[in-house]
Amino acid sequence: MRMSILEKSRDFILKHTQKNVFVFSSSGIDSAIKNYLVKEKMLYSPIRWIYVLKKTDTFASEVVDKYCFQILELLWGIISWDFALNYHLWEIPSKKNIKIINKSKNFQTNLWENKNITLDFQMSSVPRESEIVNIEWASLSIEKPLSFAINNYFSHWKNKKFQKFLLQLDINWEEIKEKIKQNYKISWLSKIALFYKNNWYIENYKTIVFELKNAGKRIDNRSIKSEKKVVVKTTQTKNIIDLNNLF
Numbered sequence: 001m002r003m004s005i006l007e008k009s010r011d012f013i014l015k016h017t018q019k020n021v022f023v024f025s026s027s028g029i030d031s032a033i034k035n036y037l038v039k040e041k042m043l044y045s046p047i048r049w050i051y052v053l054k055k056t057d058t059f060a061s062e063v064v065d066k067y068c069f070q071i072l073e074l075l076w077g078i079i080s081w082d083f084a085l086n087y088h089l090w091e092i093p094s095k096k097n098i099k100i101i102n103k104s105k106n107f108q109t110n111l112w113e114n115k116n117i118t119l120d121f122q123m124s125s126v127p128r129e130s131e132i133v134n135i136e137w138a139s140l141s142i143e144k145p146l147s148f149a150i151n152n153y154f155s156h157w158k159n160k161k162f163q164k165f166l167l168q169l170d171i172n173w174e175e176i177k178e179k180i181k182q183n184y185k186i187s188w189l190s191k192i193a194l195f196y197k198n199n200w201y202i203e204n205y206k207t208i209v210f211e212l213k214n215a216g217k218r219i220d221n222r223s224i225k226s227e228k229k230v231v232v233k234t235t236q237t238k239n240i241i242d243l244n245n246l247f
Contacts, residue, residue, distance in 0.1 A: 005036050013042075013053065020137070022053045022063070023070040042244075046111040047119070050074050055244045060113040068095045068117060069138035077102040077121065078130045080143045081152065088145050089165055093135060101128060101143070126151055127182045146175050150188045157191065166195060171204040176211040186212065190220040 003011075012033050016022065026034070026049045034051065037043040043051045044060045050071055054063045064071070072079065077100035086093045099120045111117040129147040132139050143151070149169055156162045179189065193208035209219060 005032055009033050009036055009040075009042075012037075016053065023067050023074065024051050024053070025049055025074050026051065044112075046071060046113075047075075047109065057244075064111045064113065064117065065095065068111070069136045069140065071111065072098065072100075072140055073138040075100060075119070078128055078141050078143050080148065081156075084142045084148055085161060085165060087133065087135070087142055088148065089161070089168070124151075127179075127184050129182075145169055146171075146179065147184070149192060150179065150184050153188050153191050153195070157195065163195075166192065167199065167201065171196075171207050173207050173211055176208055177214070180211060180215045180217065186217050187220040193219060194221075 008030070012030070016024075029043075029051060034043060037053070038045075038051075041056045042054060044054055044063060045051050046060070046064045052060075052063045052067055052071070054060070079098060080101050081099040082096075083093045083098050095117055097118045097120060099122060101122055101124050103125060104123060105121050106123045108118060108120045111119065127147070128151060129144040130141045131144050133142050134140075145165075146169065149166060152162065153166075176189070180186070189208060189212070193205050193212075196202070196204040196208070212218060
């Protein structure tokens with residue numbers, strides 16, 4: 001017996017709510033079900049190709065805020081700056097301004113009705129290392145600590161929170177050696193070394209300088225500014241099924 005679109009939608013909602021899955025890529029939803037649920041205001045698209053399942057009377061901004069991390073999981077790129085910084089400092093990551101590093105596009109957008117959440121996509125070709133972290137049932141790609149430090153030092157060294165992160169960073173010779181091989185900018189790595197020297201983290205300074213010398217490099221002192229020490233509902237004629245009751 002052929003199922004109606006209402007019955008198919010019911011089964012779709014039951015299947016995914018039982019699995020606690022509410023965020024989908026466009027290709028992950030049957031077109032007929034997607035169009036029906038959009039019409040019934042039970043699917044909301046905060047950004048192109050991504051949909052969030054919700055009750056008819058639930059505000060879009062509410063579900064975007066609730067499932068923000070799951071939405072980010074479906075976006076291609078490496079999450080960086082404030083979001084990553086808070087994560088590395090064992091603090092709750094901010095949902096407001098999120099920088100996403102990619103290799104092809106520069107643009108900024110809001111998650112539609114929720115104007116408080118801004119996605120800043122930035123194109124970058126510099127070497128970056130990422131790791132997968134789990135935040136509120138979402139798996140996100142975030143830039144690794146040392147990679148994050150090197151690639152952000154030039155523009156954020158005055159930020160006290162960033163300085164706190166640097167002073168808590170575990171520096172070891174294997175990672176420094178690998179970063180040099182991966183062609184991370186020597187001038188940016190040099191700035192970190194000098195930051196440690198100025199703040200009496202001499203072992204970290206020596207570790208970086210030693211690996212630079214081993215690689216035939218030397219500390220780049222150009223354009224180094226003076227840095228201070230850190231102080232640290234729906235009715236049907238044939239079938240009466242209220243899809244909202246399935247949540």
